[in-house]
Amino acid sequence: MNSEPFGVLIVDDEPNIRSGLAKGLAGDADRVDTAANASDALGQFTKEEYQLVIVDVRLNCGMTGIELMQRIHESHPQTPVIVITAHGTVETAVQAMRSGAFDFVLKPLDLNLVRQQVRKAREHYQLRAENDQLRSRLVDSGEIANIIGNGSAMQDVFQQIRQVAATEATVMIHGESGTGKELIARALHDLSDRSQDPFVAVNLGAMPESLLESELFGHEKGSFSGASRQKPGCFEQASEGTLFLDEVTEMSPKSQVDLLRVLESRQYTRVGGEQLMHSDTRVISATNRSVAELIEQGSFREDLLYRLNIIPIEVPPLRGRREDIPLLVEHFLESFCKRHHREPKRLSPAAMRILTDAPWPGNVRQLRNVIERIVITCDGESIHADELPLDLRKPKPGEITLPNSLAEAVEGCERQTIELALRACDLHRERTAVTLGISVRTLHYKMGRYGLH
Incomplete structure (x- = not known):
């Protein structure tokens, strides 16, 4: 404390x-x-x-x-x-x-x-x-882009970004889904000499094989059915800037060969075209999979990895940087309260402890979604532990979750009992007070205290 x-x-x-x-x-x-x-x-x-x-x-x-x-x-x-x-x-x-x-x-x-x-x-x-x-x-350590984190794990990432951003080296960002790999790619771009030129991001995992070549390299008018006009590809759009290839390990063997050729020669042609295009584009890629395992399985080219992975950056999962969770929670609370026109909210210590101890398989993206949900659905200024999603509140097998104090446990039970009674009485306060054996005045006081209006 x-x-x-x-x-x-x-x-x-x-x-x-x-x-x-x-x-x-x-x-x-x-x-x-x-x-x-x-x-x-x-x-x-x-x-x-x-x-x-x-x-x-x-x-x-x-x-x-x-x-x-x-x-x-x-x-x-x-x-x-x-x-x-x-x-x-x-x-x-x-x-x-x-x-x-x-x-x-x-x-x-x-x-x-x-x-x-x-x-x-x-x-x-x-x-x-x-x-x-x-x-x-x-702030003192130099916040990078919109990446929030002050623990040692993220400080190591920040240091790598500062060292690498100004170079022309290709970077491969490794990390689980939801850890903020695109934010890191944007930070590398924003801190580079290319920051005034385009940053183009493409998710290769969501791209059908039949469209990927056209998406990356562009196509000429009439080169295939539906090609009614010439279209520049991502390499051309990101000329003199940065191209971010997310989920790069999802590319087909043919697309891997095409990408390797561009990285080696810095030249390509549009689909259906003959003009040789020059590529002055920095490539940053990302993956949430083990590249070593994919190479061993024969589904990813080792020579392409050497080209993409000159500088690897490992992004820690949220469960590996728990010290950053309170700061992230405060940031998301403030952001979503403003976005959804809600009064400022705060988490009770018990609720914060649950969020800090949660496994977060979806990482920062999952935390962000949880905070947005409770900002929208919780009416009171204080967000209590029993208002968090049930899957976060479930203890692990063999684990007993204790409150900070007996008073906290009593308050949680009282709040839940009043809420259930209100629902059972169709929000009729006089009937609710009779059901609970308390006065209407006491009920009003406790409803205000627990944010149940």
Whole structure:
């Protein structure tokens, strides 16, 4: 966890509340300060850094607690705020949550509940701080294109990219599906002297054999049925730029010979043509298969491998770079919340732990899809472990998955029970409250807490 000191500011116009909370929270924070009104609180922020603010909704002087929270978030958007209210109804607390509060507690205060909320806020703040540090170190180390990763495995890849990009050597990128091989190819292009010229990508695994020659080298008008006009191929389109051949090991033996000839002579002709075309194109290829096994089986030419694999780059699978998963999750959450017009979301520590421990056979592409799905389908600001896809939550044979604490387990069970009861009662809140044996007010509070509105 982050070692940064954790400071709490308590803002309440009642001296007994201020002193009682300050004394009760002394063991949960490195520093606890107090302020009697909004003006004093804002003054404190000019002198000290606080990682959590606890504020009463109603303050006697000047602005309200919610207005103070909004002012704090203008200059310190990452600082969580817990709101205290004893006035009005649950709607007041809901308004606070919609205005950006981390959570709320009701008077008369239950110190154990407040301490629990403070611990959750501290964990939330530290998780954000760790991810911010990862981002900062990534920038310092020189982020490449849109590739995200700060672990040692990806730093080795970044170093190779920087060493190789400016050369004319052919590069073969090896890695499982979904690891981002095309992103690396684009990074090699963007950091090369060819960056102002075209980058052309073609997936050879998805290309029918009958069309592959025309796709790579182009064709003349009338060279075959349906060739109604002259068409430049990928080599011509990528002239003086970079041609990325994905799934290159899926090529037929004939196509392998054609490609080898171009790499050796730097010349080719269009299908149906006689004019010799010159190729000034850098070739980068990629495969998700073992080339050594394919050569041994006789399905891939060894001499072609020598031409393509002058510089090999191995891309680690996501399970081999687990330290990068929190940073990737934060990046995808932010990206998809903006794309789908959702309020910012965060993962609970338990949910993040599940994602970090998952096997990810589909690698970064699979993680990206999971995050987009939960951004769309989860309504609350917090995404809990039980909202992740079931296949990720299933323990491995013989494995027992434990929550971080008993409180976390109880909360997860309570949330799931309320959700099931709401469905059984067709979302009728009064009937749901009766079914659960609680008041409607308590139900509203818990629905707001768990994002079940």
